[in-house]
Amino acid sequence: MSPVPTSLPKLADLSLNGFKHASASESKTFDRKMGDCEASYFLPSRADGVNDMYLHLGFTAPPALMSNDRVLAAWTLIRLRNPLLVSKVVMNSYEDVRFTYSAPANPEDAFEEAKGAFERSNLAKDELIGNYLNGPRTLSSDRLSYLYLSSPVSSAGSNAESQEFNFLLCTTHYLGDGMALHTTANEFLGLVGGEKSTGELKDMITEEWRAKWKKSSDVNPLPVAVEDRLSLPPGRLRKAAAAVDFQNDQRKLIGGHSLPRANTGPRKTIVPTVSFDEQKTKAILKKCKTNGVSIAHALFAICNIALIRANGGKTPELPMMMYSAMNLRPYLNPSPTYNLSYWFLAIGYYNVVLPSFLRPADVDKTFWLRAQSAKAQTAKAVKSKMLVGRCLEMSKVRGERARKWAAEDDGVVVRVPPAAKPAPVLASEAENKSKENPKFNLPPAPSSAIVGLSLLGNLDAMYAHASFPKVKLHTLTTGSRQRKGGMLMFGYTFVGKLWVSLGWDVNGFDQSVVNAFWKGVVDGVEEFLV
Template structure:
């Protein structure tokens, strides 16, 4: 029985909570075509017996029971978007747990590129009644030692969690499979663990509550009217300082019906070269993440100079990124300890603003490292601000309000069209109150692109544990279903290698511009970073 039917079943015990502002801001735009639905792909080699579909399903079921949001659905009364809530139908038996997990688990012999392309550009896999899914792709080639190549893709809606949840979950999944070997004694098998978890957890009362939303975990809002006013003033000032005048050129004309098609060109650097890049960044006092902000800005400045709208160079380049808010959350109250889960959305946002001009006669490498240090200072200022919590809360409220407004507009467009009156309306007189110079003087607030800089992901995976079971990981790709004209650059270290991947809608930009930019980015890593 699927979750939607179980949620309506009278014998089901249902647990509910409202979506927080951050969750709502991601849920509402995702309804039509799965915008921002996340995925994490990992390519690895392991003994075929370790990754049998039956064992993976058991591990998947165990973790879904530990993290009930994965097995929840989202419902809301018609047009009452702010009342959207998670609903978790508590399993009534171990069989319920397995059947529910099986409905969100797929296996096959598909190759990695086809698997990712199908998820990004094909019909939506997820939805309000299906918030997560696990794909296990196997390959027919098996060597004499019964070793096999696998591709695993974990999919989840973005309002369910974030990148930290994805990677923590993947490590937990692999750790379960490795620690409970196929050759283990019956009492130490995955099935025995599944039964034990049901007795100790799934069937007990410690799943009564869903994990609280970010806004409920943040430190309490001050009751001081003065402090609240100061926080609001700070938030408004930070928004006024968000200045950027650069975007990638769009096709002209841009057909409304142009189909979105996301591509993800990806490059990795050898462990040796990655170490050299890290060493050079350290010598210049920055992390690889700060250097990547500067890399994008410098490469774009060179690209923009060759375009017809080069006059926009007088405006700076704005890039946006997400901040992991988990380190800033206070511990859960004692009564919530049993209900803790890392599957919840916990991100804030910040912008990096860098110059778009390159001074003549100056050392380009010196400019690059100076801008990398500027990016580092801006990111540190955002993370260490005394207003970080209030900015996060107010930004979430602002994003939720916009999402509700746009959702109402989208739903209005879906309603049957009424025939308008044939009586012509009187033309509106031209405005005489606003000088044309004032209309044109608005400071632009356009973002060139987003950067998701995940750092050293090897720190989130227990490679030593995997190797004991002859499992070795060799590739990782992550991203999300894009909106039309979307673009996001990912940078991270995995398997000892630096990876860069650019997910973008190739039909949403002027042909050749993004390709030229990406080619220059790849070349410039060697020019500036080693």
Template sequence: MGNSELSYYLPSRADGVNDMYLHIGFNAPDRFLDPSRVCAVWAILRLRHPALASRVHMHSYDDIRFVLTPPRCPEDALERASASLEYKHGVSKDAVIDEYLNGPRTLSNERLSYLIVSQPHIPLPSPSSTLPESAEDDSRPMKSHYDILFCAMHYLGDGMALHQFANDFFKLLGGSHTQPQLDTLLCEEWQACWAKAHVEGAVFANAMEDRLGQITANVRFKHAVARIDFRNDQNKLIGGQSFPRPSAKRPRHTIVPTKSYDAETTKKVLKRCKANSVSISAALFSICNLAWARLSPKSPELPMMMYSALNLRPYLEKRSLHDSYWFLAIGYFNVILPTFVPKGSPAATFWLRAHCAKEQSSRAVKSKMVVYRSRLMAEERARRAKAWGKEDDEKENGTRVGPPPIPRSPPAKPPSGACMGLSLLGNLDGIYQHGEFADVGLHTLTTGSRQRQGGMLLFGYTFAGKLWISFGYDEHGFDETASKFWDNVLKVTDEFLIA
């Protein structure tokens, strides 16, 4: 594993922190959800992306490896896929997600991915409200509602991999292939993958750090410059806001309240953002900022810092020996905004802060040092994960020694705590090729991960022509401020983007 993968693996061992899920609700003719068809599609994609079918062996904190035993034949690949596939009937999508987030861990070192198919038997709208009027309406096959949950370890990949995979899944599931054709395709994939299984290095995609570009000329000088830049960039991070936590600790329980806006409202939101020269993503930073400010924080003179993921795929060298898109390629950047609300026009404040968020995001993405900063941040995150992982293991084994004496405190630094994280996925309809599986109508999408105690992350994206905002957080890890904040998020959205 590379540093980024390791930094996600070590914290996940105990209770599955950061185990990802992607829920998609859709309507489809029942024939597309025949168990044989679903399993064949799942098996084909696990062959194309071997990391999904692999295991993890940990030899030391510095030596953690993906391991894969090749399937002996197509039937073996199908049997293994079936072992990581589950069907549920009469279970709502909320119940499926809640069980994944708060129940016993679904994934493990021996099972890095899992697929759940659920049919909750939710009545569909009347045909007249969903289909255009035409003479052919009566000949269309009846459709049922289904929910699918794609589950995968975060160290296998990022959100882009997860959504690209879901698109490929539905292209096969809802495409024109018959069952015999899918079975033939499975055999062809097995032949292509394992006819030359002895070829070294051709199984897994390279780690992100191996593809971020190597520093060659003036190595020592460039390393020194990069580390100074990284330290200076980190020293600029100032954040003095945080959600209050209850005095008594309770077991983690993650909830994901979600709000979607219909297509017409979404068009209105996009038009308003465009008129103000910002994206919805930039506007969401401003929404969270004002939603927090309206809670009357105790220290309004301190700014609010929010973090978000940075897609590093555009910066990677194309050096992978395997063409799978299942690999981790994310960095991080921060947006810092004032907490106080000046007198005057609230709308002017809102759009000004959206512009500030846009500028800070753009500066992070376009920086000439982004590759070096991402590499050093991955090193830093891995270093912390190893230290915390060792501490966790010592506590579990009863060999933990008390911390060393605390040295004399250095000069006080400004606070640098992040208030919350935002996962801004953009327009997912640019990934999902709905026309390629026209008989399968995707209509609902929810995503997130298992969280640590006191975890929190807000998601914003457009899907199926609608804007979605969801707020995944540990309801036992915060006081009532968290629910009040979510109410404010919806109110601020209505006030500045919709009204």
């Protein structure tokens, strides 16, 4: 890594002075078993960090607000409030994987621990993200979160009133989701960019520690698994009905498309990102509203048409399926009052199925009809009275599948309970497993999703810009380390602009087809929405 700016102290030189005296408490360790959804992300991540998430923010700020001491004080406070960020993972068996958390004995220990999960550099954005995605894994079962802060060489050490910074927050996906990432970034910026002095931030650390750990507590601070906060009405009949409904719903999901594969080298993820200026974004929002859809619905239709065109219009007769994630937090039962952490995994999944043919003569009309179809399918998924049951069943299936594949990866034979029809999988994921193990049985019905869309909505609503007035955000990129042949598209609005990005393995696909698809997406926004 490049050296830290000379105007900033090295982390090893940071003093623990400034903390109010707080007598040490007896160290306590807590644990809990992972839920199925968490395990479905943990098990594939063991080898090379598949699905390890990141959030990048580019901004300008006065250098004094981003001193190491101040940044570490904010990072320590966030970690005290969210114990999963500081936890480790212990795997006793495929069925028994646990988070373990050791409470800090005093505020100074919490500060020292946070220092070990923070790094300062002069790296530019692309190098910072590229190293995380394609280099040695940053995270592990013993380090579930990490924070990078860089000042590009062109501005590092300058005496300017405002300097360029890159913030990169990294966590495992089994720890949480995008909502947690953005909430953390907003809290961090509010702390370092707010009115409190560094000394006052350290006082907050002491008070936070005292409130939680000065008196020995046997209350487990770890957030419970999402499955334990989604409850079906009691009764065996209702549970059986939920299982049958899930099986019936899965049978309707048909997708027979995949992008042409390639194997031209080790996995190399790139993230081309395009933004549309505020004027265009306002026009896009207005046009979508006029046609009764959101930008998210429109992006499904844009991807559908771009994929058809990228393949020269020659597509299988089967329809095209894409998948996306839904935020389950609005559907959760209230958390116990002692546990207010926002770091936990709470996502479900739904699919949008669209036709695979295109008639050039009426493509504009076709586009809006498909966007409206995506809206109807999304609404049907998220507003279904059976949503909780489907999410619980999906979690169970994903957990069983992850345990089976993990055992195959390890060369272990394990007995797993028989599942209903397997949940749809990304085509590349199924193909990789089939090649690794010729005996691996693909789903009996065609249910492969050609691409995943992570549609984050208006992220400006997640950031209280007024609480950090001297910090000027200008760029946001997010994604994850991928498996070989991985691909995921992101769409969101931020600082008044529409952003679209595509994270994909350039050595895992026919690059000409994917490049044509990406060009079709960018051109499609201009063609249909502007």
